[in-house]
Amino acid sequence: MTPLVNSSRDEWSELLTKVGNVQDKEAFSQLFGHFAPLIKGFLMKGAPFGYEQAEELAQEAMIKVWRKAGSFDEKKSSASTWIYTIARNCRIDWFRREARIKKDLKAEDLYDLVDENPAHSSLIQKRNQTTVRENLQVLPVEQLEVITKIYYEGKTHSEVAEELALPLGTVKSRIRLALKKMNIQLESLDVRVES
Amino acid sequence: MTVQLRPEVQLHPEADLLLDYAAGSLSPALCVSVTAHLHFCDKCRAQDIALSEIGGDLLSSVGPEKMPENALEKVLLSLNSAEISDQAETIPIINEDMKKLPAFMSNIIAEPQFNFLTRSLKVAKIPIGENKYELALHKISAGGKTPKHDHRGLEVTVVLYGSFSDLDGTYNEGDFIIREPGDVHSPVATIDDECICLSVVEAPIRLVGPILRMINPFLSFSPV
Ligand SMILES: [Zn+2]
Numbered sequence: 001m002t003p004l005v006n007s008s009r010d011e012w013s014e015l016l017t018k019v020g021n022v023q024d025k026e027a028f029s030q031l032f033g034h035f036a037p038l039i040k041g042f043l044m045k046g047a048p049f050g051y052e053q054a055e056e057l058a059q060e061a062m063i064k065v066w067r068k069a070g071s072f073d074e075k076k077s078s079a080s081t082w083i084y085t086i087a088r089n090c091r092i093d094w095f096r097r098e099a100r101i102k103k104d105l106k107a108e109d110l111y112d113l114v115d116e117n118p119a120h121s122s123l124i125q126k127r128n129q130t131t132v133r134e135n136l137q138v139l140p141v142e143q144l145e146v147i148t149k150i151y152y153e154g155k156t157h158s159e160v161a162e163e164l165a166l167p168l169g170t171v172k173s174r175i176r177l178a179l180k181k182m183n184i185q186l187e188s189l190d191v192r193v194e195s
Numbered sequence: 196m197t198v199q200l201r202p203e204v205q206l207h208p209e210a211d212l213l214l215d216y217a218a219g220s221l222s223p224a225l226c227v228s229v230t231a232h233l234h235f236c237d238k239c240r241a242q243d244i245a246l247s248e249i250g251g252d253l254l255s256s257v258g259p260e261k262m263p264e265n266a267l268e269k270v271l272l273s274l275n276s277a278e279i280s281d282q283a284e285t286i287p288i289i290n291e292d293m294k295k296l297p298a299f300m301s302n303i304i305a306e307p308q309f310n311f312l313t314r315s316l317k318v319a320k321i322p323i324g325e326n327k328y329e330l331a332l333h334k335i336s337a338g339g340k341t342p343k344h345d346h347r348g349l350e351v352t353v354v355l356y357g358s359f360s361d362l363d364g365t366y367n368e369g370d371f372i373i374r375e376p377g378d379v380h381s382p383v384a385t386i387d388d389e390c391i392c393l394s395v396v397e398a399p400i401r402l403v404g405p406i407l408r409m410i411n412p413f414l415s416f417s418p419v
Contacts, residue, residue, distance in 0.1 A: 025271065025274070028271075028274075029267060029271070032266075032267050032270065033267070035254075036262045036266065036267075037259035037260050037261060037262050038254050038255065038257055038259050039254065040259070040260040040262060041257040041258050041259045041260040042253065042254050042257045044260055045257055051260065054260065055262060055263060055266065058262065058266075059266060059269070059270050062270055063270060063273060063274065066274055076244070077244060077247070077248070077251075078248070078251060080251035080252070080254055080255045081244070081247050081248045081250065081251030082251070083251070083254065084247060084250040084251040084253075084254045085247055085250070087254065088218070088219035088250060089219070091219060092219050096223075096324070101324040101325070105223065105302075105303065105323060105324065107219070109299075109302035109303060110223055110226040110227055110230060110303075111226065111230055112230045112233075112234070112299035112302070136249065136252055136253070136256075147214075147249065148253065150214060150215065150218045150220060151218045151249065151250055151253050152253070154218060154219050154220045155218075155220050156215045156220045156221065157211045157214065157215055159220070171211075172211050175210065175211045175214055176210060176211075179210055179214070182245075182249070184242060184245035184246065184249075
């Protein structure tokens with residue numbers, strides 16, 4: 001056993017690493033028991049999914065987890081974040097199927113799950129996840145509402161603005177304030193082209 | 196240690212666009228443009244990871260919904276029948292243009308078909324299956340000038356190879372350039388090499404047929 005160097009290393013990430021390294025079915029079963037109900041809950045929370053579709057998608061996502069586990073790197077992200085992106089991509093593909101989009105492109109093609117650019121791997125370190133979670137809880141209600149709607153329902157911030165009958169600028173500034181509060185707004189990102 | 200040879204990325208997508216990206220709500224063409232930027236930009240990539248963590252946290256803190264009794268069993272069975280790992284075998288890239296672009300672009304298009312718009316400007320449409328935005332590659336030959344043109348809808352340009360400039364400045368690999376309706380400019384590729392850009396153009400609702408719609412962002416409605 002290697003010593004635990006990273007204090008934020010969690011048991012789910014260890015299980016997922018096992019699945020990736022040695023196709024450990026026992027580890028996968030534990031992950032399934034924990035994450036499949038969460039994915040189902042997440043999908044039912046916002047998007048227009050009944051329980052049957054949510055179950056189907058949760059299973060689809062977990063099968064993807066099994067197949068893609070080899071590309072999980074616990075130094076870069078945690079199991080919950082990584083599984084979230086898998087579930088998100090399954091939801092995108094579901095929307096595309098529903099819209100009868102013929103183009104045979106999958107969400108994972110649009111997102112580049114495995115970035116091959118070597119400059120990144122050395123620079124990107126896993127952040128301390130507890131900080132984000134705690135900060136999510138202290139967000140003012142109106143900021144939390146915007147953020148959660150975007151994630152749960154898979155809507156863009158402008159769609160959310162329309163739905164809440166708020167000016168786009170209000171939604172944008174709520175997002176900015178929320179990200180700032182969660183310490184994930186990088187200052188340089190306020191820059192954009194003024195043309 | 197890797198040596199950074201290219202200039203640092205100057206122009207980034209706004210935070211709310213990155214948020215939509217991480218939440219999975221961006222339309223496919225815009226999604227690809229952000230992925231292209233992230234390929235070149237460590238800062239935004241770190242931000243994307245943080246934004247995905249919000250997703251991970253929301254996933255972890257949602258009320259779990261019970262799965263059917265036999266769900267795990269069914270899934271385990273399907274794993275047995277599809278034991279092979281999903282690691283896509285890497286197909287060697289043979290297209291000369293694609294060799295210059297970030298590798299993930301070959302998931303989107305294998306053989307771009309470039310057509311001349313003007314003597315120094317070519318376009319290759321990328322079919323992506325959506326109506327709202329059109330995705331394309333634009334190629335300006337070395338030193339090539341493009342006619343002055345205006346913008347009818349939201350446009351995003353990401354430099355994938357080489358660089359170009361206009362009156363506002365020079366744009367290098369990774370730069371994420373947003374143009375609003377009404378902007379007028381006339382890009383010029385740098386002298387020593389051609390420039391390839393990814394462009395996303397909001398499909399105009401009124402006006403013109405499919406051929407003219409392909410023309411933006413580099414061709415004029417009012418040629419010089
Ligand atoms: Zn950036």
